[in-house]
Amino acid sequence: MTNPNDRALPRAVRLAMPLAREVAVEVAKQYGVCVRPVPLRRLDTQTGRWELVDVPCGSTLDAACPPCAKRNRQLRIAQCREGWHLDHEPTTTPDEPTDDQRWLVEFRADLQARREKAEQLGEDTTDWDAAIEGVDAEINEAGMRGNVLGRTAAKRVRSTRRRQDAPDLPKRKMTNTTLGRTFTAQDGKVYRPSLFVTLTLPSYGKVRDGVPVDPQTYDYARAARDALHFSKLVDRFVQNLRRVAGYDVQYFATVEPQQRLAPHLHMAIRGTLPRAELKQIIAATYHQVWWPPTHEVRFEGDHLPVWQDETGYLDPGTGEVLPTWEQALDQLDADQDAEPLHVVRFGQQHNIQSVLAGTPAAGKWLGYLTKYLTKSLADPLDTGAADNPARREHAARLVEALRSEPCSPTCPNWLRYGIQPKGAKPGMLPGRCRGKAHKPDHLGYAGRRVLVSRKWSNKTLAEHKQDRRTWVLEALGQPDQPTDPHRYMWKPVPAGDANVAPLAVRLLRSVAERQRWRAHLQQLEAQSLSAIRPAA
Template sequence: MRQLPEADRDAIRLAQDPKFPRLLEQITATGGCTHPIHLSGFTTTLDGATGEIFHHYDTRNEPGERLLVRCRNRRATVCPACSRLHAGDTYHLVRAGLLGGKNVPATVRHRPRLFVTLTAPSFGPVHRAGERCRPRRGGGTCEHGRPLGCPVVHAPDAAVAGQPLCPDCYDYTAHVLWHAHASRLWDRFVIDVRRRLASSVSLVQSHFAQHARLSFARVAEYQKRAAVHVHAVVRLDGPAGSDDEPPAWGTTELLTDAVRASARRVLVRTPYSLAVGELALRWGAQVDARSLRTDGDGPEDDAVAAYVAKYVTKGASETGAGLDHPLTTWADIDSAPVSEHVRTLLHTAWRLGALPEYAPLRLRAWAHTLGYRGHILTKSRAYSTTYAALRAERAHHMGHSDVPEAVTERHWRFLGSGHTPGAAFIAAGVAEDLAESRRLSADAVQQGRWGGDSLA
């Protein structure tokens, strides 16, 4: 007799449990989370004055005496269900800063706003996709005997796209150290934009905050060559932020000029090393600053918000530019399922991490992201709402808001995480059903928007 797979046997076991309906409710409540957190404990909400209990919840009556909650991992490679929720929150966070809403006034859409892209500099020529790679009339080879050009038109998904023409010529050390300082380079860029705006209208630089504020939201994305570049929405406000109109001199043209000039100017120097020396790190030559206009002559605000939200859920492994988990030994790098280009970057980060002068960079701890240690998405305080506010709003919508003037006592204990094989099978089905439901809802909205019935 053929034996059923382990997942099927476990799913049948769970389905036969009297508390299976409640387990299914919990899995559905997490959206089919791939790796939920298991908690044990209780929550009691009572009147602070009289001691009257408004609500009491205890996990002792739950299946396995535990409650499942979302892992909230943003990476689609780790948990597709939670990454979709995170992408939705990111979309609304970015969109609110562009069009208003979520306690942000609608007037922000009429202010100077830019969609800025800053790239990493060149660390050596790499193969390009979608066009003739690197045509070179004179041919020739580098000092290592490899061709200096490539006449092939590579497909976008070609394995060679983004790989160095000559790995021995490629500056892997500069690549890793640029990643390690990219967040600091962004900070210098923002400071310099403020200074240039102040100087252009004859303001004392230290007085800029009394006249205007630079608000932004930015996301980091790995390119094919495994180098991070930055997409950012930049907005000029008055000194109080989104609730305050910018000064009359604050124009889109002035902001654009300041962004382009600062991107060319700012630099960060690495700590001096006997092995490496001192490097001056800058943004790449490719700088794009497009105006977000209300007359439709430019990128649409919704499209920009969706673009940022798409990239915030991508892990390093999904883009082929690293790993989604930290490395512990050199052997972990040798066995990692990555290209040789990325493997060399991993080795470089690990080797540089052993140098005392680079100890503050924690390169070994961040070797899996090729030295990049900034958040994937960051924003200025006054740009728009926060993830915490969006989650609180969602909880309120689902009826989980706290009772005013009530006292809540909580005691929770972590028990573990993940699913049994059968529960994982069920969760995958729940996540797939919810994704299909969202797709059908989106199609219905789109059809209604374009008058589907009238076109039939």
């Protein structure tokens, strides 16, 4: 509602005044309230009462919601701290399956039997396949990992012989432990050091202040491919690390942007290895991309493949059916002289630090490890660089290089090179891939920003979140009673629902609730201090 007194003010004065809604958003940020709450309708199955509940958006980026991003970063800090110098083996006993999980697997078995029967009778199994795919998705959402049938397709096997340009790696006998070595000093004190490692990609040309000195000679094509396959290189590094270390190495890693817009890795490693061995592992780690060649562009501009139902994509000039993804891989397998499409390696620059639990260095590297988690890969690390025209041009060139690069077997860009993508469907256009890797905010990297091994802190992120909730409730003097997971039913609220209050009203309600919490917490702290204060 407009304040009638504002109309009497000069226009220049009114324009200089902040909007009340924007002030409400800033106050919400100050109190740690989500500024993009998602309204959901909740049914209490015990009372039959419906109510509207604002659920935090859960964003991990400052640009979207600073309070949620800060909260997620704090959870990651707690997760990293608890697992880095663990001195006891984590328990990994899986939970007992619930009744719902058992029912889903039984239902999946019934669908599979019906599909096989239909296939034997020569009937169309498309509907059965769609139903099975939907149940498989529900199985994963219900808290079960992997495919209920395991691997259903034969895995293509490549030669495991190491490249001649990569050094060999030693291999130790594996021991059944996740803990690193300990060292005993002369005074009998036992030390359990761990590692902090930073790994980068190679140079693509000389840069100054994160911008290429000569953009014409900067190797954008290689930079784009290295970013696309960086996650696979990290996976291979972990495999080599465990092979050389001889134990089940646990790690907490984050992928962050460099000033030059290339991804690089910060990794906290439980346990320690000699620096010489670690440098050898870094030098020997590589990932080969065995995809069909892309040196010949067959279709671009207005000359693009056309879709034909029940056939696939055709050459518009000859009517020839383009080879499918599997056929293209078969041709690659049959070529004894074939070379990988791309080989990605780490660069020469890396940082290796030994860290002891409880030291100032441990806190320093912990903060450095999670410092930029609330930024996207395209965000400048230096806020002053946001308006740098040279940097914007550098980012645009990298995005353009990524536009025509295939990001996955299902990428529409394969049509540009005369190959039907895996799972081809009508409407695909080269250069119009919707994959995350092609988006300007990701700059080629489509993997996860936080990589955590399964036996790191002996807790899931949800359990760390529950620990935080328990601490807050205990501080407020409230019991942390477990909630029946079947008590509530949730439904999305349609856009424009008249029952949903304006955003500013909902934010102010949440701010008022936070104010009550803080006042209650301060009161409890004052009572605690007065109880322990010695009598005069």
